[in-house]
Amino acid sequence: MSPAAPGRIIFLNGTSSSGKSSIARELLRVLDETFFHFPVDAFHAMRADRDIPDGEIQAELDRTARGFHRAVAGMSAAGNHLVVDHVLTDPWRLRDCLDLFPADRVLLVGVHCALPELERREALRGDRPPGLAARQLLQVHAHGTYDLECDTGHQTPTDIAHRIKTALADHPAPTAFTRLKQTLPTARD
Template sequence: MPKIDKPGEIIILNGTPRSGKSSIALVIQNTFEGVWMNLGVDQFMQMTPKQFQPGIGLRPGGERPDLESTIKIMYRAMYETIAQFSRLGLNVVVDVGHHDGYSVPLRILPECARILDGLPVFFVGVRCPIEIVMERRIKTWNAGYNHDGEVPKPIALWQELVHIPGVYDMEIDTSVYSPEECAKLIRQRLENGQPPEAFQLIKNMETE
């Protein structure tokens, strides 16, 4: 087995559905130097049996308490996999939407941060105004506003909860930058020599 000189880099893109995470992940995978494995929410949902869908993609609102204990295990499995890839020298990009809007607090994010303790993790907040998110939802799924013109509650909850606690190594706004520009900003952050610290802070954080 070849000697592993250093662990692979890990980039976690955290944001709401339709915020542009997957497009950024694809650019990173196709243009960054080295091998970049993509281990995001879509890949894990594809692996999840129908009766446990949407798995880790479950939206906030506490609608499926019957799935929550399994979802917590799935997140742990995903992050254990990320850690193992990194320890074997493979880079990993992850697009995900962390929230704690379950029927009871699960505190999944601090646990995931502890799993990656000691590894080079860059936690990136992918922000996008809700108006742009709605435009993208309508274009992609033909699913938009309520009949009264209001944003559907689950989408509003995503926007409210996905960036709690809001501790990141960097944040990008996909309404301002293209996926290629976002990837370039992330590359510059990786190359500037400043060590990531967000997950070090989050792993000891207890949310209320």
Template sequence: MKGNVVVLNGTSSAGKTILARHLQSKCSEVYLLCSLDAFWDMTPYRIPAGSINFPNMKLAIAKSVRALAETGHNVIVDLVFCGQKTYRELTHELEQFNLKIVKVECPLEELEKRELARGNRRVGLAKSQYESVHCGVLYDLEVNTFLNSPEQCAQQIIDSMS
């Protein structure tokens, strides 16, 4: 039995993680959360995210999600594509599964406010990702975390899966 995979793609501070947690709580089936942040949390202290020491981190995530789905787990993926390579790798690894790719949108001005309020992200990170994160990505659904609450966005995703 193969699992379902929901990929949430958007810039840093777009609300992907809180959306993923709401989605987990609202889904009738159990979904594991596989996030880019969790993978970076595995790295040694003081080695920056995106470091050349970890050139294939996003490919490792894609292969990990594939392994989870192959063993029957449903997975929500919290990720930032930042270019075609990550998108191609992920869709290649997951093409045999029930895959839903969701665009998580938020206006740049709000992203910058959220980024400052969080205090745990490099200032300007969301802006640096804003133009490239969605380029060339084919989405099954789009949600807007500025116009809608996390609960509403989660429900939109659930409704699209039925």
């Protein structure tokens, strides 16, 4: 069996409650090829339901993110197409992804939403600490470079999914990941 070309990665980056998962569900419905929805939340949900001491929470979250990045890279390397649902809250997370993912195969999508709407969604969900999205808002988009940006407060997940499908077919070159890789130090630097 000949090695497969790396799979495409649609990388949805936005705060908690910004609408990434809703967009991902629509993408799986509208895309012509088979894609897997790969949400970072699914990796957190796999963790044993135990209290983690306050001094160990960040290390636990960082290990989970590193493992998630490697799982994404492995699935793509095997030729699988992915919709990644992630929150780039720390610069090292983006640098780690830049090191691991095939830059020319990643469509980086900035998922935006106004703070009042994020807070409303967060309250409705009830499964996130209050203020989580507000704390993430400035960090998540700090790198500022995307192939496509959307606002879930003004566009439906279906409309956004169709915009992403079009952008994926147009295959921007160089991709945002390629440009970021050229300008940001990688995790290995």
